[in-house]
Amino acid sequence: MSARSPQAPRSPRVLVVDDEADLRELLELTLLKMGLDVDSAASLAAARARLVDTEYQLVLTDMRLPDGLGLELVREVTAAYKNTPVAVVTAFGSTDNAVIALKAGAFDYISKPVALDQLRVMVQSALRLNAGPAAVQAPSAAPTASRLRGESAVIQALRAQIARLARSMAPVAIHGESGSGKELAAREIHAQSSRAAKPFIAVNCGAIPEALMEAEFFGYRKGAFTGAADDREGFFQAANGGTLMLDEVADLPLAMQVKLLRAIQERRVRKLGATAEEPVDVRIVSATHKNLAQCVEQGSFRQDLFYRLNVIELSLPPLRERLDDLGVLTAAILERLGTFEHKVALGPGVLEALRGYAFPGNVRELENILERALAFANGGVIQVGDLALKGARLADMAAAPLPSPMPAAPSAVPPPNPDSLPSSLPEYLNQVEREIILRALAQTHFNRTQAAQLLGISFRQLRYQMQKLNIQEPEA
Template identity: 45%
Template sequence: MTTPAERTPRILIVDDERSMREFLEIMLLKEGYAVRSAVHGQEALDILAKERFDLVITDIRMKPVGGLEVLKGCKARYPNTVVIIISAYASTETAVAAMKEGAYDYLPKPFKIDEMRTVIRNALQSRGEEPLPADRQGPLYYGCLIGESPPMRRVYELIERVAKTSSNVLITGESGTGKELVAKAIHRQSPRHDRPFVAVNCGGVPESLIESELFGFKRGAFTGAAATHKGLVEAAQGGTLFLDEIGELSPTLQVKLLRLVQEKTVRMIGDTDDIPVDVRIVSATNRDLEAMVIEGAFREDLYYRLNVIQLRLPPLRERREDVPLLAEYFLDKFRKEFQKDIKKISSYAMDILKGYDFPGNVRELENIIERGVALESSSIILPDSLTLASFKRGRQPEAGGFLPSLPPEGLDLNHFLADIEKEILVQALNQARGVKQRAAELLGLTFRSFRYRLLKYGLTSEDEPKEG
């Protein structure tokens, strides 16, 4: 006897466009599903009156009965059947209406084949199942780090190797990439995991205070020193001292830090005795320390003492595969925090996120999702709820236009123009809510020319069905 888990899922396709029906039928049959199709909404309702399906994929604009009526009729008769809405005329209003009526997702045409496969698979798995727990095991969730892309897997491997040693580590990467999370992961994997992890932002403490904060001071050492105060270095005894934004340290502090690294001692302000300390130093910077050494802004001997092992954290644009994972994680975080019933991010909103360069990296993505959850009034995050920067940092519009002045060192014109073209394509997709035909019209391009440009910059794929 066939168990429910072994039964072939049954899918009903509803679309008045013959080419789309046939395309979906062929694709789904190859995937091993049992497929039936209807040429319009009324035929679909007649079929649903007699048969039950696991999944319904329906176009929204059909005559005489549209996709919303199919959705309502299906949900009234079979509440557990999942429904996916597709349309070449995607809009915020129809997407909200569809989600309120219980649609699982709302995809604009043309959609990517792999994306449709994933949405269908997830939709079928969602029937009567609880979502995966947030503390998933494996490389997807590595402590506080999230990502399964090749660059992040290399980061995980290096963390595991580095953590077992006592060598100092320098973490490099752009702002917002999660350097402190990497430092914490190194500490938790190390033999020092049961000892303190002390983080110091070297750029966030005034220069007049950073020395006393790091090394402490004796009572009476200066006006206001009413009691002896232990410094953060001593507080990290036996554990890990994380020095963020290490490139912001003044030359005077660099000398004192070098003494700590070389002698493994600290001297409180106002004291004459050295205090032995056992700390592992993990530092981080978004600046080019090697260039600073050449310029004389950072001590060479300190640089090599801190940079025993270097770990580069990739920017988000170099690991776009992780954007959906991170976005879903932040969505879950903020819907709980704001107590809002937002179930997911729409597929075309996710497409826009995947095509964006994120100059602020993971921190910017977190802020975008937080704002989206705060502003969204429906049960799904739509493109209108996303607030993305129009241009990359350094290319914001100016009074006389968006082109910046030519920098003294010059620039690669082809690369610069390519970056601008890519940003404009993403903006057009955003404004057209993912509908490529409409985006092409916004730019005065034929659909073929627009699609060629998307392929050129990796914003779509060859196996995507053509929009009609």
């Protein structure tokens, strides 16, 4: 018998592990109809034997097996067969088990009773993952460079971490200071995943009026409310098959957090005015500059939603911890700012001056500094004086964690001694609040966005309090 031609197509092979004969048969038939080869096992021991003899493009396992837990198989496959995604089947309502499996390295999960449409979507996504992002891009599309520029050790470690977690469908929570590139990281995760050819939708949760949130996220039917003249898709439908980034997720009101949790758990959404839910296939990536665990303790963020979003954590380093990348970042920004006819160059000592700066606003602040400097530069050459660096230096930060606050107006209401009470509580509280805000503004050199972050409030809240307390920005 002649050897098989290397050009002959080979169907992907899937291993189904489940001790329920009826469910195992249903899964097998569904996968066979998709044109896949299927092997099955009713126990951990049988599955292990299959894995030794055969290479699989996907392993689908139940969480409870006669001789152990499917979680054991998840860990073993993840460790020994790194190119084989493994998905789990969980009992109805056992979302905690699904989160545990995702943290252990599972590619994705599906709940009982198994919805065959969701199963097919998950399997197709896993098979695309094996093929790599290039397989789902247009044949003529050239590979793109990483959005995260730099060659420092921390940025290389970050890129390696993104490459690993891009192979999973688990939710990712990105943490980092304002301006550190959270959306860039989210886009990089999407670009390296099997969802690269599908939409990437980024939503600023803090910029949507609370009354419109449900309609914006889930869409609405014509006539659902006054002004709803036509059917409209929401963010979940727009991101179907791709990635939905929830930026500043900590700003979501509690009422919306409940609805978002259900949509993530059930993978279904109901439009306003509709009677039936519709399935959505979306990977969630969230980002915030706030400490979500602290928000949970304070009661402003639901613990169950926190656990659903925080399956995989990704922390972005601030620019001051990756100053080796400053040259690469500066060159990329200047290339974007310049034109073909007018190239931008740096004068002597400019990079050294930038390296001595702390960049509390991170890469976004670097862009602003260079753009402002270019406006003042002569002949397209930026000099040190054009940078107009005002604020924290690295040496200052090391020497004094808390800069001295800017002088405040004399207190109109002196603080009471421990044995007395203030003569006017509202005036006293206003004075205390004024002094705290002035300290935060002094520490950030009157950068109101950063001051709001230090105080754990939104920019709009800070602006309102400054107007109420008559706090004026000092003249330059």
